Amino acid sequence: MQKRKNFIPFGQNKDTSLDYLLGILEDARITTLQRIEGISQAELHWQYAKGWNTIGALLHHIYALENYLRIMFLDNRKLTEAELKEFGPALKMGKYLPQLITNDSIDFYLKKLIDSRTILLNEIHQLDKENFHKRRDGYDKENGCNLAWVLYHLAEDELHHRGQISILRKLYQEKLGV
DSSP: OOOOOSOOOOSSSSSHHHHHHHHHHHHHHHHHHHHTTTOOHHHHTOOSSTTOOOHHHHHHHHHHHHHHHHHHHTSOSOOOHHHHHHHHHHHHOGGGHHHHOOOOOHHHHHHHHHHHHHHHHHHHTTOOHHHHHSOBOSSOTTTOBOHHHHHHHHHHHHHHHHHHHHHHHHHHHHHHTO
């Protein structure tokens, strides 16, 4: 398992704010992976109560959002029908939760998390400073956003759902006396 880095290096990208945000994203992902280390198949898909998220569904949401934000704000396009079918339910969750409760292994989710992050980072490293800072439509029709906000939101969302994962793991352990 990767160890957290307690130092964010600056000067590796064209913009130090990008270095900072990438350091936050890296730390968020490492701690998410640490949180699910050793998880069992049963725990991954356990549902505390009807309508509650599972850890697997939350992991699906994390990599779906990463792909969605990359497609919308780096590729500057809408999701294709295939992408909408793959990511849409995990982005919306709610009524789609039953189809997100699968029997997929932790290795399936780890691969998806690694793959989505690798693609995101490859595209980010191709950005120039101007593209990183420019205003983009989305989220707020009046003000738009920039990639700094998109990357911040991506980290914020993962941290939020990692908290849910931690709570679900505690509830699972308490309920089963593990």
